[in-house]
Amino acid sequence: MRKRLVFTVAVLISLSTSISTARAATQTVAAEGLKVSFTYHGTSPLSPNPHLQIAQDGRVVYDQPIESAWCGKQCLPNVIAGARTVIHIVHLQPSGPPSVVLDLYSGGAHCCMIEQVYSFKTNSTTIERTEYNFGDPGVRLVKLGAGGSFDMLTADDVFAYAFTDYAASGLPIEILSFASGRFHDVTRSFPSLIAKDAVQWMSAFRDQASTNYQDSVGVVAAWAADEDMLGHSAAVASFLANQAKAGHLNSALSPVTSSGEKFVVALQKFLHQHGYLKP
Helix, strand or coil, X not given: CCCCCCCCXXXXXXXXXXXXXXXXXXXXXXXXXXXXXXXXXXXCCCCCCCEEEEEECCEEEEEEECCECCCECCCEECCCCCCCCCEEEECCCCCCCCEEEEEEECCCCCCCEEEEEEEECCCCCCEEEEEEECCCCCCEEECCCCCCCCEEEEECHXXXXXXXXXXXXXXXXXXXXEECCEEEECHHHCHHHHHHHHHHHHHHHHHHHHHCCCCCHHHHHHHHHHHHHCCCHHHHHHHHHHHHXXXXXXXXXXXXXXXXXXXXXXXXXXXXXCCCCCC
């Protein structure tokens, strides 16, 4: 799900150097009375001492080094998805001031895409920083609900490696909103998107027939999660039972799921544990 970030705010972008150089580089974005500058160094594998400055109506209200729980003071700008800029000035709520969203990358093959949100506290010029680790799937900023605000479209990274290797793992859709200084899972508010995602995973599972379902549990787990969110748990349980009897539920990591029946039990427990399957 690594796709180009989508945002519609008119911005002024300044890129002084590329990430491949060792010199300091600065990205600057301006919109809605805010001017945001992100400075980093293009050294590998991490960018030492990145810095963020936010000015409101010409007055600096935030000027601090970048820190994260996942990459400390050496976070890379997340340019993996090919975005021209890693700074976004967007409305994450229908009303109120815009927030600054910063795309960061911790480094590593499968981790981690981190979003930091810099938001104004209510009736204040004080900036509050909140961050979320989206893991390998990354995130897109998209307008999904009413009011023109942005949500964060991603996939649930907890499914990676849960039943098979990463390449064969399916990650069900996940949608987060941001309000009152917190990220909120609002996936169930968008059933049409969940249904579309479920169709894709079922198509991938059906394609496994060409290889006699040699490694099918990852994609069917993602399908089951989507369908459970849609309230189709009884149909999911029936389908999984039939597929287990047919010998269609297999994993490359055979000790994890030595039989289809054992996989179904493990999957149902997993889905319940992570809030997909309601008691």
